[in-house]
Structures are given as structure tokens and as C-alpha cells.
Amino acid sequence: MAELGRRGEFELINEVFAPLARGHKLAFGLTDDAALLRPRPGSDLVLTKDALVADVHFPAHEAPDLVARKLLRVNLSDLAAMGAEPVGYLLALAVPPELGEGWFEAFAAGLARDQEEFGLALLGGDMVATPGILTLTLTALGEVDEGQALRRNGACEGDLVYLSGSVGDAALGLLVSKGELAELDREAANALLDRYRLPRPRLKLGRALGGLVSAATDVSDGLVADLEHICWASGVAAVIEATRLPLSSAAEAALVLDPALRPQLLAGDDYEILATVAPAGEAAAVAAAAATNVAFTRVGEIRAGGGVTLLDGDGRIVEATAGYRHF
Amino acid sequence: MAELGRRGEFELINEVFAPLARGHKLAFGLTDDAALLRPRPGSDLVLTKDALVADVHFPAHEAPDLVARKLLRVNLSDLAAMGAEPVGYLLALAVPPELGEGWFEAFAAGLARDQEEFGLALLGGDMVATPGILTLTLTALGEVDEGQALRRNGACEGDLVYLSGSVGDAALGLLVSKGELAELDREAANALLDRYRLPRPRLKLGRALGGLVSAATDVSDGLVADLEHICWASGVAAVIEATRLPLSSAAEAALVLDPALRPQLLAGDDYEILATVAPAGEAAAVAAAAATNVAFTRVGEIRAGGGVTLLDGDGRIVEATAGYRHF
Numbered sequence: 087m088a089e090l091g092r093r094g095e096f097e098l099i100n101e102v103f104a105p106l107a108r109g110h111k112l113a114f115g116l117t118d119d120a121a122l123l124r125p126r127p128g129s130d131l132v133l134t135k136d137a138l139v140a141d142v143h144f145p146a147h148e149a150p151d152l153v154a155r156k157l158l159r160v161n162l163s164d165l166a167a168m169g170a171e172p173v174g175y176l177l178a179l180a181v182p183p184e185l186g187e188g189w190f191e192a193f194a195a196g197l198a199r200d201q202e203e204f205g206l207a208l209l210g211g212d213m214v215a216t217p218g219i220l221t222l223t224l225t226a227l228g229e230v231d232e233g234q235a236l237r238r239n240g241a242c243e244g245d246l247v248y249l250s251g252s253v254g255d256a257a258l259g260l261l262v263s264k265g266e267l268a269e270l271d272r273e274a275a276n277a278l279l280d281r282y283r284l285p286r287p288r289l290k291l292g293r294a295l296g297g298l299v300s301a302a303t304d305v306s307d308g309l310v311a312d313l314e315h316i317c318w319a320s321g322v323a324a325v326i327e328a329t330r331l332p333l334s335s336a337a338e339a340a341l342v343l344d345p346a347l348r349p350q351l352l353a354g355d356d357y358e359i360l361a362t363v364a365p366a367g368e369a370a371a372v373a374a375a376a377a378t379n380v381a382f383t384r385v386g387e388i389r390a391g392g393g394v395t396l397l398d399g400d401g402r403i404v405e406a407t408a409g410y411r412h413f
Numbered sequence: 414m415a416e417l418g419r420r421g422e423f424e425l426i427n428e429v430f431a432p433l434a435r436g437h438k439l440a441f442g443l444t445d446d447a448a449l450l451r452p453r454p455g456s457d458l459v460l461t462k463d464a465l466v467a468d469v470h471f472p473a474h475e476a477p478d479l480v481a482r483k484l485l486r487v488n489l490s491d492l493a494a495m496g497a498e499p500v501g502y503l504l505a506l507a508v509p510p511e512l513g514e515g516w517f518e519a520f521a522a523g524l525a526r527d528q529e530e531f532g533l534a535l536l537g538g539d540m541v542a543t544p545g546i547l548t549l550t551l552t553a554l555g556e557v558d559e560g561q562a563l564r565r566n567g568a569c570e571g572d573l574v575y576l577s578g579s580v581g582d583a584a585l586g587l588l589v590s591k592g593e594l595a596e597l598d599r600e601a602a603n604a605l606l607d608r609y610r611l612p613r614p615r616l617k618l619g620r621a622l623g624g625l626v627s628a629a630t631d632v633s634d635g636l637v638a639d640l641e642h643i644c645w646a647s648g649v650a651a652v653i654e655a656t657r658l659p660l661s662s663a664a665e666a667a668l669v670l671d672p673a674l675r676p677q678l679l680a681g682d683d684y685e686i687l688a689t690v691a692p693a694g695e696a697a698a699v700a701a702a703a704a705t706n707v708a709f710t711r712v713g714e715i716r717a718g719g720g721v722t723l724l725d726g727d728g729r730i731v732e733a734t735a736g737y738r739h740f
Contacts, residue, residue: 120459122557130451133447139541143541164447214470217468225503230449
């Protein structure tokens with residue numbers, strides 16, 4: 087590839103990225119054509135791959151360590167939604183000429199910090215020059231006991247719909263990052279901004295829900311859109327009650343200032359876990375969630391049919407999808 | 414993501430890409446947050462990730478099916494160099510607005526064709542909109558018997574350096590694609606162009622060499638550059654004799670027309686296997702290669718020290734690297 091500052095690709099990989107691979111006994115310090123991984127016997131491997139594009143998924147001027155951590159975390163959120171434990175990741179960077187060494191060092195520092203927090207290591211990857219825009223792709227690998235992965239396709243009529251944490255903070259945080267919501271007090275604004283910049287993958291909750299839920303996904307496209315995915319995969323419909331949606335105090339404060347922002351609650355980037363639970367298993371699922379110290383709130387239920395309906399406090403339809411065909 | 418032609422991302426994935434996942438019993442038709450893979454007991458998993466950028470790694474107007482096949486094959490070449498058998502892949506596309514449905518359909522058709530040829534299936538991935546340039550990232554997964562992966566770090570002083578197939582065709586083919594080498598006869602020009610457009614990952618050869626070579630890599634950056642990687646990982650030096658380099662008849666014809674093109678032989682994109690073999694194991698390695706019907710030619714030897722030296726027919730140094738420090 088083209089020179090990156092003073093150092094070429096080989097030096098950059100060796101000096102900046104190879105240390106991120108040292109935590110894994112089979113990554114070989116990125117010296118081979120490919121990475122090796124010896125899966126734990128009796129486990130299924132869970133693989134997910136998400137791409138982030140500068141100016142689309144994060145501001146191009148965002149701090150590199152935050153970009154790195156967001157990239158890792160959106161992928162870890164997919165592992166969380168399958169109930170998997172993170173093992174490692176591969177990274178591909180398409181790098182525009184203007185990025186200097188300092189950017190890579192800060193980016194790698196962000197990865198190092200989150201590797202430590204979530205217990206995984208860099209296994210390999212690729213770095214190429216682009217005349218276009220910084221584009222980051224990450225493939226995350228996790229392990230789950232054989233046959234125990236949480237799936238999207240098991241929701242049944244009568245199941246209850248549960249959501250972890252709170253909804254809408256990241257979407258409101260994006261508005262804050264654009265200079266909107268200027269009247270919001272500083273603490274609330276920072277809380278929302280933080281949720282937008284740094285997703286919290288619900289890995290402990292995902293693992294705790296193994297065997298206790300009928301379907302699960304993470305909320306990235308938005309609560310209604312992601313519940314629609316479960317409905318489509320399971321061949322069912324869902325009803326959500328807007329008044330049940332769990333809101334942070336910061337989101338509550340933002341909605342008091344501007345009630346017209348309410349649709350932002352469904353705009354996505356929440357990286358919470360959305361799960362369906364059979365009534366008979368509700369107590370066990372709620373107890374398992376409580377043991378991980380993550381809020382777990384009933385927001386609706388599964389019905390026969392297709393599509394997702396959102397009802398207000400008076401039972402009026404706020405929004406409805408008609409299922410896959412018209413999605 | 415933004416609309417792609419008439420269809421949204423969900424429809425596009427469901428209608429165009431999901432069929433590519435049906436060959437794999439654990440890919441679930443791309444309906445979940447992540448893919449599941451149950452590794453064969455007693456195997457190590459081999460993982461590689463390469464990115465291609467339009468206008469950098471392929472012409473932006475290249476036929477989409479060829480782009481797809483090249484993307485898959487450059488990754489399969491990494492698996493080949495580790496001696497692995499392909500299992501599946503994940504795909505991430507950053508898509509500029511001008512690409513229409515027809516592009517995706519042709520791209521998927523190319524993937525389908527090579528999946529069939531190489532025996533693997535789409536496991537999952539991501540598709541995002543970009544205001545920039547088409548950027549494709551693929552993570553390929555393979556399996557190899559536990560502990561049997563070919564590595565770069567085992568070359569020893571006195572080992573012989575072998576190269577599969579022929580060198581330089583792809584680099585000369587790139588020149589043909591740019592309208593150079595116009596005097597070359599049509600058949601030779603097409604042969605070179607074909608090698609540039611469609612790498613041939615040496616998967617059978619890589620598997621056949623298991624246990625028979627001391628180090629291996631694929632030639633992507635260029636013969637000297639990739640041998641340098643082996644030398645660095647193994648702590649040795651290498652000498653290559655230019656007169657031993659295996660050339661196709663098309664490359665010979667091109668060099669007769671323009672001898673100044675000789676340095677192009679080392680420009681990379683060959684996707685051949687470069688391996689080092691202990692003298693005692695030479696006969697067995699050569700026989701194993703012959704059984705896969707791929708030419709396997711001795712091009713040099715491993716010595717003590719560091720760096721790669723290329724000698725001409727009179728033993729004069731044509732090119733030399735000084736090892737990692739000055740690389």
C-alpha cells in the first residue's frame with residue numbers, strides 16, 4: 087500500500103497493531119497469511135461482520151480511540167444478541183492519504199482498552215489505501231455452547247417482548263453532537279452523547295439469557311425495525327406499548343424540552359437486547375437479567391400474524407409495519 | 414442504509430444474497446445477528462480478511478462478477494498458503510449510490526459460481542452506504558487439521574525455495590488492461606489479462622504440502638516482498654536466481670517485446686504459493702505438488718542472515734532487501 091506517514095504498512099502493522107495480537111496464543115503476532123483459532127471443544131463459533139464509514143456512521147473528525155471502540159462494540163453487540171462470549175476479531179482498514187501515524191496510534195489504543203475490557207484479541211486483518219473515505223470493517227468471533235446460541239426465529243404467539251437498558255439515548259445523543267438540544271442541561275447532554283459515541287454491548291446479559299428466551303436480537307436499526315426482523319424470522323406479529331418503553335432520565339429531560347423528538351426513540355443505535363420470553367419463563371429470565379445488573383423491561387407481546395404495531399397510552403396505533411412484504 | 418435502486422437493504426440481502434447462504438446448514442439464511450459455525454472436531458480454524466477498493470485494486474468499471482470472484486479468490490489464496498480447506502465467508506460492502514440492482518445481481522452470480530467451484534458458502538456480513546468509493550471486505554474461514562497449518566516462520570538455512578505456477582503474469586496483465594503491450598499477440602494478451610482478473614488460489618497444492626514444507630506464504634505483494642516476510646518471520650535470508658523464475662509463454666513473449674518490463678515479474682498479485690523445503694524433504698514435496706498438477710519450481714535457497722537477494726544469471730545482484738529494519 088501507499089506510505090502512511092513515515093512508516094510503511096509493514097512497520098505500522100508490526101509496531102502499532104501486532105501488540106494487539108499478543109494476548110492470543112494462536113494469532114502469531116500477525117506474521118502469517120491468516121490467523122489460526124482453535125475453537126473450544128463443544129462450542130459453536132459465532133461470527134459477525136459490521137462496517138463503519140466516516141461521515142456516515144461517525145463524524146470524520148471523531149477521536150480515533152472512540153471510533154475504534156465503537157467499531158468493536160457494534161460487533162460485540164451482535165455476539166451479545168446471540169449469547170456468545172467474545173474470542174477475537176479481524177480488522178480491515180481502507181485508509182485515505184490524510185491520516186497520519188498519530189491517528190493509528192490513538193485508534194490502536196482504543197482497541198487495546200476495549201480488548202482488555204471485553205476479553206478478546208486481534209487475530210489478523212488487512213490495511214489498504216483508498217482515494218475515498220475512511221472505511222472500517224471488523225469481523226468479531228465468539229463462542230457459545232453447542233446449539234445454545236440465541237436466535238431470531240423462536241418467538242411464539244403469547245410470548246412477552248423485553249428490552250434491556252433504555253431506548254433512544256444514542257439517537258438523541260446524535261442530535262446533541264450536531265449542536266441540537268442546546269437547552270438541555272450539560273449532564274443530560276453528556277449522558278446522551280456518551281451513549282451515541284460508545285455503545286455498551288450487553289454481553290453478560292446475552293449469556294445470562296441462554297436457554298431462557300425464545301428469540302433475541304440487538305437493537306441497531308431501531309426498536310420497531312429490529313423487532314420486525316424477529317417477527318419475520320419467527321412468522322409472528324408484535325405489539326409494543328409506547329408508554330412501557332424504558333427511558334433514561336436524560337432522554338426524559340430531552341422529551342420534556344421537545345416532545346416532537348419522540349420518534350427519535352425508534353431511530354436505532356441503541357445496542358440493547360430485545361428478546362421474547364414465554365410467559366412460563368418470564369420470572370427466570372427477569373431474575374437472570376437482574377443478576378447482570380441490567381434493566382430488563384417488558385415492552386409488549388407477540389401475537390399471531392405479521393408486522394409490528396406501536397400503540398400509545400390510549401391504545402391508538404402510533405406506527406405499524408405490515409411485515410416483510412411492505413417493509 | 415439508503416435505498417439501493419428499487420429495493421431496500423433487507424430485500425436485497427434476502428433476495429440476492431440469502432441464496433448464497435443456503436448451502437451451509439448453520440448460516441440460517443442470513444436471518445440472525447451473526448453466523449454460526451460448528452468447527453470440525455480436531456481442526457484449527459484459519460481466518461483471513463482482505464479488502465479491495467475500486468480504482469485501487471480493480472477498475473471501477475470491471476464486470477461485477479469478476480470483482481466478486483477476485484475478492485473471494487485473494488482471500489482463498491491466503492487459506493491455500495496455510496494449507497486450509499475453505500468453509501465459508503463473511504462479506505461487507507460499502508456501496509456508493511450509483512450502483513444499481515443489476516450490479517448486485519451480477520456480483521452475487523460471480524460469488525455463486527466460485528462458491529460452487531471452491532466449496533464454501535456465505536455465512537453473513539454487512540452492507541452500508543458510502544458517499545465514497547465501492548469498498549469490499551471479505552473474511553474467509555477454512556479448516557486445517559489441528560497443528561498442521563503451514564506457517565511463515567519455519568524456514569531454515571539450507572532449505573530450498575520453491576514457487577508454484579508462474580510469476581509476473583498478473584502484473585503484465587494489468588499493463589495489458591491499461592492498453593499497454595499492444596503489439597503482443599491476442600492469445601498471449603488474453604492469457605495475461607485473465608491471470609490479472611482472476612487469481613487461481615492454489616488450494617489443492619497448499620493442502621498437499623501439509624507436513625512437507627518448512628514455511629509457506631502466497632505471493633500477493635510480490636515474490637521478493639513475500640519471501641522477505643518468510644525471512645523476517647523465520648530469522649533467515651534468501652537468495653533467488655532470476656534465471657530460475659518460472660515464466661508462462663505469454664510472459665516470455667511480453668518480455669521479448671519489451672525486456673524493460675522484467676521488473677514487473679516481481680510486482681505481485683500472482684497468488685502463487687512460495688514455500689521453503691528442507692533438502693531431505695524435497696522429493697516428497699515435489700511429488701505432492703506434481704500430484705496436484707501445479708508446476709512447482711525451485712527458485713532459490715535459504716541462507717543465514719536477513720533479507721532477500723535476487724541474482725542474475727552471472728551471479729550479479731539485481732535487487733536486494735536488507736531485512737526488516739530497512740524494508
